[in-house]
Amino acid sequence: MADKSRITNSIKYYDQATDLIPGKTQLISRRASQFAAGVSPVYAESAKGSKFIDVDGNEYIDWVNAVSAVILGHSDNVVDTAVKQQIDKGSIYTLNSKMEVELAELLVDTIPSAEMVRYSKGGGEACSVAIRIARGVTGKDKILFSGYHGWHDWYQSANYLVDPESGEFPFAGIEPIGVPKVLAGTALPFIYGDLKNLEQLFNENKGEVAAIMMEPLRSDIPEKGYLEGVQKLAKENNAILIFDEVSCGWRTRIGGIQEFLNVTPDMSVFAKAMSNGYPMGVTVGSRDVMEPASEMFISSSYWSDNVGLAASITTINELKSRNSEDQFEDLGARMRKTIDEVISSVGIPAKSSGFHYRASLSIDLPDETLRPKINTLFIQEMAKNGIYSNMGFMPTLSHTEEDIKKTAEAMEASLKVIQKALEGDLDNLLVSDIKKEPFRRLVR
Numbered sequence: 001m002a003d004k005s006r007i008t009n010s011i012k013y014y015d016q017a018t019d020l021i022p023g024k025t026q027l028i029s030r031r032a033s034q035f036a037a038g039v040s041p042v043y044a045e046s047a048k049g050s051k052f053i054d055v056d057g058n059e060y061i062d063w064v065n066a067v068s069a070v071i072l073g074h075s076d077n078v079v080d081t082a083v084k085q086q087i088d089k090g091s092i093y094t095l096n097s098k099m100e101v102e103l104a105e106l107l108v109d110t111i112p113s114a115e116m117v118r119y120s121k122g123g124g125e126a127c128s129v130a131i132r133i134a135r136g137v138t139g140k141d142k143i144l145f146s147g148y149h150g151w152h153d154w155y156q157s158a159n160y161l162v163d164p165e166s167g168e169f170p171f172a173g174i175e176p177i178g179v180p181k182v183l184a185g186t187a188l189p190f191i192y193g194d195l196k197n198l199e200q201l202f203n204e205n206k207g208e209v210a211a212i213m214m215e216p217l218r219s220d221i222p223e224k225g226y227l228e229g230v231q232k233l234a235k236e237n238n239a240i241l242i243f244d245e246v247s248c249g250w251r252t253r254i255g256g257i258q259e260f261l262n263v264t265p266d267m268s269v270f271a272k273a274m275s276n277g278y279p280m281g282v283t284v285g286s287r288d289v290m291e292p293a294s295e296m297f298i299s300s301s302y303w304s305d306n307v308g309l310a311a312s313i314t315t316i317n318e319l320k321s322r323n324s325e326d327q328f329e330d331l332g333a334r335m336r337k338t339i340d341e342v343i344s345s346v347g348i349p350a351k352s353s354g355f356h357y358r359a360s361l362s363i364d365l366p367d368e369t370l371r372p373k374i375n376t377l378f379i380q381e382m383a384k385n386g387i388y389s390n391m392g393f394m395p396t397l398s399h400t401e402e403d404i405k406k407t408a409e410a411m412e413a414s415l416k417v418i419q420k421a422l423e424g425d426l427d428n429l430l431v432s433d434i435k436k437e438p439f440r441r442l443v444r
């Protein structure tokens, strides 16, 4: 049994939430079952820089950073000052804010695919705006997608195509309850990295595909020519190519992965880190694709909220002035080096992967069925040592050398426990519930 005394208050609130909030949390990734349930903290009291304090008073170095939405560091002084000053002037106006135009100019100057922009309040919403525009512009309905794109019907309807129990696309184990069945077959997943698969889907759905929606990468650089191949297929089939940069944008290049890999899609979606944790999303694209949106019904009261606009303008300018691209490259490289050093000092078969914005650890296992337990054990041991992470480490510009050192010490202790577990003591050492994986992404 887990010693739950360290997180008594977290458990109390979680029990109350079970009664009051269906699903307990607003984001699946914030459920206790996503980390080491019974050991990992579930509720935070405050956050500053690279750290947060949970509701039981424990401090953690944070490598999750609000699922990557925080990029400069929690409660960044410059962004928060800009937001507070804006709140004093009005958090929303009856009229439009001139910051809408200021931010649009900044985005057009920064993101290669941006000639025109539309705002929203989050990643999934910005994806839905992109899909509406793509369908409106092409007059076609079907979407080929690869990756995770939010909770909306257009995307979740893909789950009607597979047996939810078989662990197939894209939300294994979650049925599309409440999603209209008539949408079944309108969003079709394709396999990242496999151009033949994409070509086959175009052939099977000739003349019906409005858009390709994809995460251009998650953790590894795609094979040379892959994204160009996707772009060519989109063009040949009169489909709009949309890059979902909600997760991969900002850290590697401020202009997105499209700038880093030099492939410019017709449209792109950004959110999360663009505002250092304040609600914001944006759909950008070429003038040809975006201009017809003026005739479409795409409209919402809070898309003009001044807090998100002020936070975005300040965050993007701060990323530029703090030389973020070089800093993230350096942070990513240092984390990978650290992981490799710890692996060799412990002498455990494992490897590091990922770059710039997310170094991660993968432990070689004699039997893949052990992975959920071993990964949960790692998260459990890291939490006990004051580190909040999963198997990946998403830095912010506020992570210091000292944070990396402390993380390395915790990782060394945690991997030693895993060594013992692999020698046969796993079920005694694992005191948390097993980490569940209710969804996976369709990129490698």
Ligand SMILES: Cc1ncc(COP(=O)(O)O)c(C=O)c1O
Residues within 6 Å of the ligand: 067, 122, 123, 124, 125, 127, 147, 148, 149, 150, 151, 215, 244, 245, 246, 247, 248, 271, 272
């Ligand atoms: C690539 C990608 N697209 C869309 C989303 C959905 O964004 P949000 O949770 O802000 O709706 C996410 C969130 O994790 C994401 O990673």
